[in-house]
Each structure stands twice: as C-alpha cells, then as structure tokens.
Amino acid sequence: MPTRLKATTVDRLPPGRGMEVKHKGLNIALFNVEGEFYAVSGVCPHSKGPLAQGRLRGRVVTCPWHGAQFDVSNGRCLRRPATDDLSVYPVYVVENIIYIETQTNSQEEAQWHT
Numbered sequence: 001m002p003t004r005l006k007a008t009t010v011d012r013l014p015p016g017r018g019m020e021v022k023h024k025g026l027n028i029a030l031f032n033v034e035g036e037f038y039a040v041s042g043v044c045p046h047s048k049g050p051l052a053q054g055r056l057r058g059r060v061v062t063c064p065w066h067g068a069q070f071d072v073s074n075g076r077c078l079r080r081p082a083t084d085d086l087s088v089y090p091v092y093v094v095e096n097i098i099y100i101e102t103q104t105n106s107q108e109e110a111q112w113h114t
C-alpha cells in the first residue's frame, strides 16, 4: 500500500540541489530542478555511489564516484559505467512540505540529510 513520506520542506532544498532521504531501509535521492521536485533511488546501480551528492545540471545528475549520469525526472540511465535505470518515486508538495510516495506501510517521518 502506498504511503506518503514527509521528506522535508521546500525551503530546505534549493534549486539545483539534492538531498538524501532515508527511511525504513529505503535510500532516496530527492532533487529540486528549477522548482520541480523529483525522487529517485539514491543508490547508483553501478557500485552504490550516493546519487544525492552528485552534481545536478538541469534534470541530469552525475554520480560522484565514477560519472554515470541519470535523468532524475524518469530515472533513465544516460551514461555508463551504470547501465540500469533508477527507481522513481512520486513527489507531492502540500503547503511547503515535500512528500514522497513509497510502498512502505509506516507513517513515520523520514530522516533527512543535506
């Protein structure tokens, strides 16, 4: 059953930045692309690099470890050495709060890291 996870507030994630959201074994990278928010798997499928720490240019994030690139709007892998796409999570903004829809059953608030 889908659950809305309270990730952070809009003011804590400025445009062009990413944030790691961990919750119940999930590691999600949340990005602000010019005011639009996108959430994808936070673990690079190549060797588990931290994608939330990658450089974001437009909708493309570059893995900080070996340079693979992904479109954060759809999870598509754009450049090797990674070859697999990322999981994508729906994002909702309600009254300045950013929610990520997950498949967990918990109603607890996520930890967040900038």
Ligand code: FES
Pocket (backbone or CB within 6 Å): 044, 045, 046, 047, 048, 049, 063, 064, 065, 066, 067, 068, 080, 081, 082
């Ligand atoms: S861990 Fe991301 S490109 Fe290697």
